[in-house]
Amino acid sequence: MTVRAHLSPAAVLLSRPAPAGQAPPFPGEAPDTPGPLVLRWLREAADAGVGALQAATLATVDGDGNPDARVLVLRDVSPDGASWTFATDRGSPKGRQLAANPGAALTLHWPEQARQLRVRGKVTAGSREEAAAEFRTRSPAARVAARTGHQSEALTSDDAYREAEAAARATVSETPDAVPAGHTVYTLHAGEVEFWQGSPDRFHQRLHYRRTDDGWNRRRLWP
Known part of the structure; x- marks a missing residue:
């Protein structure tokens, strides 16, 4: 009897090999700030026809310290990669959680290219004028x-x-x-941005940026 025979039905399904995504080459010359590489990856994903390009998982923490996550639409990223924008109702669970604890993380996953973008930082709420301008788009x-x-x-x-x-x-x-009264534009001010490039041979690549008082600190990470 094989080990696989002991797996539950769900585990059998989850253990199926995933189709290998088309892994573009990892950048040899990384920019000093994450912004240009974010824009490059967005452009390459759009050109490749990646589905749900704007879908991002927002992770927050509730009042009991328990993590919460959901997929929403990423609206914009600043040229330097420091500001990531999304919108929601401030009375929603995520809006209330951000009001109590502004620390959050965003993850974008593009399986067609075996890529992830991971961002962590503090979130601030925008003005009513910003909310109105976003809502009307x-x-x-x-x-x-x-x-x-x-x-x-x-x-x-x-x-x-x-x-x-x-x-x-x-x-x-x-x-x-x-514009609905609770509609709010939020900006995640990135303290960390990570680029993750998967590879069929499991030689995954990770490039990590950390924001400091002097700018961005760039380093490679072990997979």
Whole structure:
């Protein structure tokens, strides 16, 4: 009997070999700041047709010190790679958690290229003007979604959801530029940025930047 025969059904599925992504070459000459390399990786991922290019996992900590994570849309990155922007409702769990503890981490994963971007730092909330400007770049469907119900609160029925959606759709139709009161733009100010390049032979590459008072400290890390 093989070891695999002792695995649970879930473990058997999880142990299946993943399709090898196309691993582009790791940068030989790394820039002094992470920004140019972030932009290069974004451009290469977009050119390669990577799906869900903007999908980023935001990790926060709740009031009991327990970690929490969810996938959201990354809206922007500053040219130097120091500021990473996303938006949500400040009354949502992540908004409340960031208000209590602004420390957070972001991870982008592009399996098609066997790449990850990892960012850690402190998060600040933007102004109402920034929130309005960001909200007005959204599609009508995204505006309706942002107005439908109260994020992460208990849902009593599908009918309740459809009624809230219909009300939100009417509001967006009548006042398309009106911004929900809780809509907030957040910026993660990166203290660390890491580039992870996977390889089929498991010779993974990691390049780590740490922000200091004098700029960025760059180093390679063991896989």
